[in-house]
Amino acid sequence: MTAGLRLDTHEVLNQSPPYENVDLFSSDAPLIEAVEANGAADDAAALSAFGRHWGTADMSALARRANENPPKLQTFDAKGFRRDTVEFHPAYHDLMRASVAAGLHASTWTRSGTRAAPPAEVARAARYYMAAQIESGHLCPITMTRAALAALAAEPALRAQVAPKVVTTAYDSTFRPWWEKLGMTLGMGMTEKQGGTDVRANTTAATPTGDHYAITGHKWFLSAPMCDAFLVLAQAPGGLSCFFLPRFRPDGSVNALRLQRLKDKLGNRSNASSEVEFAEAFAWRVGEEGAGVRTIIQMVQLTRLDCALASAGFMRMALAQAVHHCRHRTVFQKHLYDQPMMRAVLADLALEVEGALALSMRLARAFDRAATDPREAAYARLVTPAAKYWVCKTAPAFIYEAMECLGGNGYVEESVLPRLYREAPVNAIWEGSGNVMCLDVLRALDRDKEALDLFDRLTGEAARGTGTKATRVEPKRELASESAARITVGRLAALAAAAALAANAPPAVTDAFVQTRLHRSHAALYAADGIDGTTSELLLQRALPE
Ligand SMILES: Cc1cc2nc3c(=O)[nH]c(=O)nc-3n(C[C@H](O)[C@H](O)[C@H](O)COP(=O)(O)OP(=O)(O)OC[C@H]3O[C@@H](n4cnc5c(N)ncnc54)[C@H](O)[C@@H]3O)c2cc1C
Incomplete structure (x- = not known):
């Protein structure tokens, strides 16, 4: 239990210390790996300096x-x-x-x-x-x-x-x-x-x-x-x-x-x-x-990438706050962090952030290379709306779940969770709202042979990273109607996230992602069945080293 502070009337016990003065880069194993996997390893020292400054x-x-x-x-x-x-x-x-x-x-x-x-x-x-x-x-x-x-x-x-x-x-x-x-x-x-x-x-x-x-x-x-x-x-x-x-x-x-x-x-x-x-x-x-739309869409593609990155960032901060708090808070003589159900929630939240981050960083790499590599340009065209849709839509419910991990403290303004929670929906609304992103994916698939081929590539990449079979998305059949598009676009994003994880995360993480997000549909209630004890520990240490 966290050491107490004696006040006039009582001793303050069992409250977690503030989560601040952290290096936002070095304390985030998935981020370090994503930076490395996407070609920016040489920037690590500068990123750590940035992370220390912004984490003060x-x-x-x-x-x-x-x-x-x-x-x-x-x-x-x-x-x-x-x-x-x-x-x-x-x-x-x-x-x-x-x-x-x-x-x-x-x-x-x-x-x-x-x-x-x-x-x-x-x-x-x-x-x-x-x-x-x-x-x-x-x-x-x-x-x-x-x-x-x-x-x-x-x-x-x-x-x-x-x-x-x-x-x-x-x-x-x-x-x-x-x-x-x-x-x-x-x-x-x-x-x-x-x-x-x-x-x-x-x-x-x-x-x-x-x-x-x-x-x-x-x-x-x-x-x-x-x-x-x-x-x-x-x-x-x-x-x-x-x-x-x-x-x-x-x-x-x-x-x-x-x-x-x-x-x-x-x-x-x-x-x-x-x-x-x-x-x-x-x-x-x-x-x-x-040519107004054609001209300004060049701008909007980039702002959509930022929407996904920012929402992944909100989720990361909410997760870090939750894990940090649960490591300090004791309930029934045990840290919350060690209570089986809380651990299952935290590990599943950590897995969601792994996917959102890996996907967003992989997308940034596609923007780096699109000008010289047509396959990367096709990736950016198809995956930008899918990633914007999936990550930004996930964030509000995710942040709410992380908020609950802090109990009443999470609902109170001084904790950062309420601000993150209020901030999150706008990323899904501006720069093209959810349905509009799905229509964009439909359009890309309709016109773009390269985009269709991408489904096969992603399926192969995801499967290679896990050794298990990744679930294939059948775009032609599944996207036959607009009304079904949300489901398929969500699955496309999850598939692209699995492929991105396969390139930078340990196989156990990719495997857990594929099992819980591709082989089954993942409920936003968290604590997904299918993350074993060893993988839970791995995910939580990666999320925030003890
Ligand atoms: C805080 C904030 C700041 C903003 N800043 C700017 C800014 O700086 N510049 C700017 O230009 N705009 C800005 N916007 C506007 C934002 O981009 C729009 O609100 C957004 O594009 C949606 O447009 P709309 O509000 O007119 O909704 P509508 O276009 O009426 O859409 C309403 C809903 O219908 C859905 N929809 C639309 N078409 C279809 C369809 N064919 N099938 C199914 N569903 C569909 C949409 O996904 C959406 O959910 C901002 C918005 C907010 C909230």
């Missing part, structure tokens, strides 16, 4: 403060002039500074805006996974900034101007034209009142005006509205098109973005999400008129 009590305190003091919209100044700015707590800026200094917003790009060499994606993914364990709201602009350069590839001259301002380690939160700043951030505006998924229903209009366009209309969701510029969709004469819409016009005047209000959100509270109107706002076109 000070970083957790910043995260708490940034969420307890949400951003405030400043619509007008005292004289009634429009301001349209957002004020953040200093803790938010400190988090942004730390993420930008570590390159989370840009390390996968060169200063000219081309892709950085492998393993840039994997190295960044590992950092992003760790940062998400501590604070996720500020990662919204970080994610959008790094992803936006992919869409700007459609306009090389503009990208050449913007990239040097993005690919820097300086965070500059001043409200000035982007070209005068030390570093800039980028956001994205697609969703309108009448439809988010169906962006072709956008009504915001883009009128050609000399060398640029005037954008008039609205966006119903525009997160991180203090970004220096946004990629927005609007209807040009040639159809739905993508635009670069800056906060300042080239003449240095403030552009016509009118922030209407900030959303009052379930979670993600450190991040501002606004409703905005554009009143003939200045914008440059990105890509051809009519």
Whole structure:
């Protein structure tokens, strides 16, 4: 039992110490292995330094403060002039500074805006996974900034101007034209009142005006509205098109973005999400008129990877908190950790994180190699929506289960679990909600012979890692109808996770994953039957060494 502390009225006994001042990298065996298996082993020392920094009590305190003091919209100044700015707590800026200094917003790009060499994606993914364990709201602009350069590839001259301002380690939160700043951030505006998924229903209009366009209309969701510029969709004469819409016009005047209000959100509270109107706002076109979806989807592919990584990170933090607590808490003369049923729950949770992490990191590797390897490009096309669907959908119920491992303490705000729990659903909703991800997989399979072949490859890889037969997914037959797609896409993700585990985890872990997630359908109630005692111990030591 944990040593006591004498108070006036009683001795405090049997409470677990805070889980803080940990190295988020070195204490996470599955992460170390995934980094190695996906080609970034040389980065281990730097990742450990990052993990130590983000695992400090000070970083957790910043995260708490940034969420307890949400951003405030400043619509007008005292004289009634429009301001349209957002004020953040200093803790938010400190988090942004730390993420930008570590390159989370840009390390996968060169200063000219081309892709950085492998393993840039994997190295960044590992950092992003760790940062998400501590604070996720500020990662919204970080994610959008790094992803936006992919869409700007459609306009090389503009990208050449913007990239040097993005690919820097300086965070500059001043409200000035982007070209005068030390570093800039980028956001994205697609969703309108009448439809988010169906962006072709956008009504915001883009009128050609000399060398640029005037954008008039609205966006119903525009997160991180203090970004220096946004990629927005609007209807040009040639159809739905993508635009670069800056906060300042080239003449240095403030552009016509009118922030209407900030959303009052379930979670993600450190991040501002606004409703905005554009009143003939200045914008440059990105890509051809009519090619808006094709252009911006390059950005969205990357933000979807981050959704999966962040949700895996939330699960990891929830698991670590649960295992840590159960190792200290005694019930009926025994540590919770040693109570058979709790052990079964913890081991099964650990197995879920193993799969989510291995899959997300394997996907990051595909992004590293897609430009030069068509098979990796096919992997990224098919597995990105499947991983986003499966990992992000798993996280809320997972975090709830981990919360329960801490009993009443887990439900209380000072423990990090409530914030993780509130944060988790948004990753399933934005950047393409669950059903939309499944429709994307269907589309990829319909068009893409390489994607169909991938099912066979994954089945073979998963089977090789375990020595047992991995359950094959029969895409053609099973995906015949949209209504069955969720089941199959979930199984595709689990199959891809098993294949990823086969490349980096001990065979017993892959085997337990295949047995419990592919041979049987896994209930979200955890404590799956089929994880033996030795494998449970292995999983828990890997999750958090004692
Ligand atoms: C906190 C937050 C911040 C956001 N920030 C931004 C931002 O910065 N920029 C931005 O552009 N957007 C942003 N969004 C919007 C987000 O991307 C959309 O909410 C999302 O894309 C879904 O669009 P919608 O809300 O219009 O829902 P709808 O499109 O109406 O969809 C509702 C539901 O229907 C499902 N559905 C849709 N089509 C089908 C179909 N054919 N078959 C079956 N089911 C279907 C969807 O999966 C979804 O579950 C943000 C959202 C939130 C919550």
